[in-house]
Amino acid sequence: MNTECSRIAEQLAATIQGEAWYGESLRQILDGVTAEQALARPVSSAHFIWELVLHLEKWCKFFYEAVHGTPIPPWPNMPKEMDWPPVAATDEKAWQAALESLFACHLQMIEAIKNFDDDQLDATVPGRAYNFYRLFQSTTQHAVYHSAQISLLKKAL
Numbered sequence: 001m002n003t004e005c006s007r008i009a010e011q012l013a014a015t016i017q018g019e020a021w022y023g024e025s026l027r028q029i030l031d032g033v034t035a036e037q038a039l040a041r042p043v044s045s046a047h048f049i050w051e052l053v054l055h056l057e058k059w060c061k062f063f064y065e066a067v068h069g070t071p072i073p074p075w076p077n078m079p080k081e082m083d084w085p086p087v088a089a090t091d092e093k094a095w096q097a098a099l100e101s102l103f104a105c106h107l108q109m110i111e112a113i114k115n116f117d118d119d120q121l122d123a124t125v126p127g128r129a130y131n132f133y134r135l136f137q138s139t140t141q142h143a144v145y146h147s148a149q150i151s152l153l154k155k156a157l
Contacts, residue, residue: 002118008136009113015143016106026056026147027103033154035095039087042156047084049153050095052146053102054085060105063139067112071127109139 014020017027030053038050047055062072073082088094113136121133128135 002114002116004118004121004133005113005116005136008133008140009110012106012113012136012140012143013110015140015147016110017103020144022144024147024151026106026143026150029147029151029154030099035090035092037154037157038095039090040153040157042153046149046153049150050087050090050098051084052150052153053098054087055083056143056146057098057102057105058083058085059142060102060109060139063135064105064109064112066125066127066135067109067116067132069126072125073127106143113139 015025017025019025030049033049035050038053039048041048066072075083116132116136121136122131124130125132125135
């Protein structure tokens with residue numbers, strides 16, 4: 001039985017699209033944000049919303065691939081564009097596609113966690129010196145951290 005993995009998956013699901021105990025989920029925060037707003041830089045020294053969305057998705061993909069045996073690239077020495085993918089197209093259609101991709105990736109990760117065997121939580125993550133329990137918890141923490149940044153940027157617009 002995957003009791004612990006199910007609990008972890010529920011926490012990630014709440015953070016991404018559910019009822020997060022701390023406030024709005026990432027989906028709720030991003031609801032109504034336009035491409036123009038996502039590209040705005042209300043805080044000159046901070047990443048803008050679209051950059052944060054692409055970064056969140058990139059790391060979700062790293063996490064998902066690690067579950068399937070692919071080592072997570074070394075950090076902090078990875079190329080910047082690998083950690084912070086550049087925004088290519090900047091129209092509304094591209095923004096909506098970025099959002100759909102972000103949420104699809106996280107749904108895929110939620111399912112991967114649900115289907116992960118609790119007995120394997122202590123196994124070492126490929127490319128890292130920590131275990132899957134920490135990786136799965138960190139997936140939620142990473143989403144919460146950047147969701148808060150996005151929320152603040154949205155308020156600053």
